[in-house]
Amino acid sequence: MFEVREKPEMVERALLVRISFDRRAQDDDISLLEELEELVTTLGIGIAELHLAHSRSMHKKYLCGTGKAAEIAEYARAHECDCIVFDNQLAPSQQREWEELSQICVIDREEVILDIFAQRAQTKEARLQVDLARMQYALPRMARMWGHLDREGGGGSGGSGAARGMGEQQIEVDRRLARKRIDRTKRELEAVRTQRATRRKDREKNDTAHAAIVGYTNAGKSTLLNKLSGADILAKDMLFATLDTTTRSIELPDGQTLLLTDTVGFVRNLPHRLVEAFKATLEEAVLAQFLIHVLDASDPRAIEFFETTMHVLGELGAEDKPMITVLNKVDTIEDDSILASLQDRFPNTILVSAKQGIGIDELQHKCSEMLGDRVRRRTYKIPQSRGDLTALLHSEAKVISTDYEGNDIIVNAIVPSIIAGRLDPFLSE
Ligand SMILES: Nc1nc2c(ncn2[C@@H]2O[C@H](COP(=O)(O)OP(=O)(O)OP(=O)(O)O)[C@@H](O)[C@H]2O)c(=O)[nH]1
Numbered sequence: 001m002f003e004v005r006e007k008p009e010m011v012e013r014a015l016l017v018r019i020s021f022d023r024r025a026q027d028d029d030i031s032l033l034e035e036l037e038e039l040v041t042t043l044g045i046g047i048a049e050l051h052l053a054h055s056r057s058m059h060k061k062y063l064c065g066t067g068k069a070a071e072i073a074e075y076a077r078a079h080e081c082d083c084i085v086f087d088n089q090l091a092p093s094q095q096r097e098w099e100e101l102s103q104i105c106v107i108d109r110e111e112v113i114l115d116i117f118a119q120r121a122q123t124k125e126a127r128l129q130v131d132l133a134r135m136q137y138a139l140p141r142m143a144r145m146w147g148h149l150d151r152e153g154g155g156g157s158g159g160s161g162a163a164r165g166m167g168e169q170q171i172e173v174d175r176r177l178a179r180k181r182i183d184r185t186k187r188e189l190e191a192v193r194t195q196r197a198t199r200r201k202d203r204e205k206n207d208t209a210h211a212a213i214v215g216y217t218n219a220g221k222s223t224l225l226n227k228l229s230g231a232d233i234l235a236k237d238m239l240f241a242t243l244d245t246t247t248r249s250i251e252l253p254d255g256q257t258l259l260l261t262d263t264v265g266f267v268r269n270l271p272h273r274l275v276e277a278f279k280a281t282l283e284e285a286v287l288a289q290f291l292i293h294v295l296d297a298s299d300p301r302a303i304e305f306f307e308t309t310m311h312v313l314g315e316l317g318a319e320d321k322p323m324i325t326v327l328n329k330v331d332t333i334e335d336d337s338i339l340a341s342l343q344d345r346f347p348n349t350i351l352v353s354a355k356q357g358i359g360i361d362e363l364q365h366k367c368s369e370m371l372g373d374r375v376r377r378r379t380y381k382i383p384q385s386r387g388d389l390t391a392l393l394h395s396e397a398k399v400i401s402t403d404y405e406g407n408d409i410i411v412n413a414i415v416p417s418i419i420a421g422r423l424d425p426f427l428s429e
C-alpha cells in the first residue's frame, strides 16, 4: 500500500539551510530561515543550526555549486544532524542528489508545511485536501524510498541488473497504486465539495450577509471569531492551528445577522500545491461580501505578512473585495510609535485586542457599515388583508416589532434589499 512517509517521526535534529542567490536580500533570507525554524519546531524536530549559503547562480544538480553542496553536507555531519531542511524548493531530482551526497534525510519547506497540515487537518475535507497534496508531492519522489532495494541487492557495486530491476518494479507498482489513490481521493473530495456547495446555496437563498476573516498564520483570526461569536474554536500559539473553515453566525448592533468564516492562515512561500488544495475551502473567502484582514500588530513583520496574504488572496481572485484591516494584539504593544506607523501604512484600521475584547464594538459597527444598504431597517404600514406581505417579512426579514393601528399592522423590521422593493409601497411615513 502506498504510504506517504512520515518524516517528523524519523528525524530528530535538523540543519536548516537557505541557498540565496542575492546577497542584497540578506534580511529577507534570515527572516525566512527564522520562519522555517518555527515551522520545523512545530513538527517537534530539534534544530541544530540555521545556515545561509550564497550561490552566484542556480545549479541544476544541487541548486548551489558542487563545492558548496559538499561543504553543507559536511557541516550537517559535523553537527550530527540526521536531516537537512531546505527553505528553497527542491525538485525531486535535487532532493535525491542531496540525499545521495549527505546520506541523511533531505526535505524542503513545502514538505514541512505539508506535514504540519497533515497533523492539523481535522474535518474530512481538510484531510482529503492534505492527503491529495501530499500524494502529489510524493509521487515524483517515490524512487527515493526504494533506492535501498537496489543498493542492498547490488552488493555494494551500485546495483546489478537483477536487483535494480526489483527496485524499479516496486516503484512501478507503487506509482500505479499511488495514482489510483490520488484518483479516489479526488472523487471523495468532489463529493464533499458538492455537499458544501449545497449548504452554501442554502445560505445564499437566505441572503444572509457573509464575511471572511483572513490573515497570516498566528495573527489571531480564530481568537477574534471566538470573541465576536462566543464560539469555541481552537486558538493556539502555533502555526496553522486552523485548517478548516469554521463559520459562525453573529448578530451585529443594528440587528443584522452576519455569517463569519475563519480561514486557514497564510504563510510566505506557501506551497502552490497547498494554495491549490485549499482553494475550495478558501472559496468561502472569495464569495464573502467583505473580508476582515487580521494583522498581528506586535509582529515586526506585520507589513510583510499583509503583503503575503494579499498575494494569496490575489491568486484566489479575492484581492478586490472590500476589506476591514484589523490591527490585533494591541494589548501587547507598549510603544505607541509602532501603532502610529502601522496606522500610517493602513489608514482606517481598527485597533483590536481579540484576547481582551478591545475594539470589538467598533469592529462590529464597521461590519454593519460594510454591508451598507444591503439591508435596511424600515417601518411598514401593511393592511391586515395583506397576510402575504407580513408572512414575507416574517420569513425573509428580521421583524423587530409589530403593532396594530386600526386595520393596519405596523411592522418594524430589518429588510434585505432583494425584498425591499416589493414592500416600498407600504413604507410608513
Ligand atoms: N496578547 C494577545 N494575544 C493574542 C491576541 N489575539 C490572539 N492572540 C494569541 O495569538 C495566538 C494565535 O491566535 P489564533 O487565534 O490561534 O491565531 P490564528 O490567526 O487563528 O492562527 P492560525 O489558525 O494558525 O492561522 C494565540 O496564542 C492567541 O492567544 C490578542 O489580542 N492579544
Ligand SMILES: [Mg+2]
Residues within 6 Å of the ligand: 221, 222, 223, 234, 235, 241, 242, 262
Ligand atoms: Mg486559527
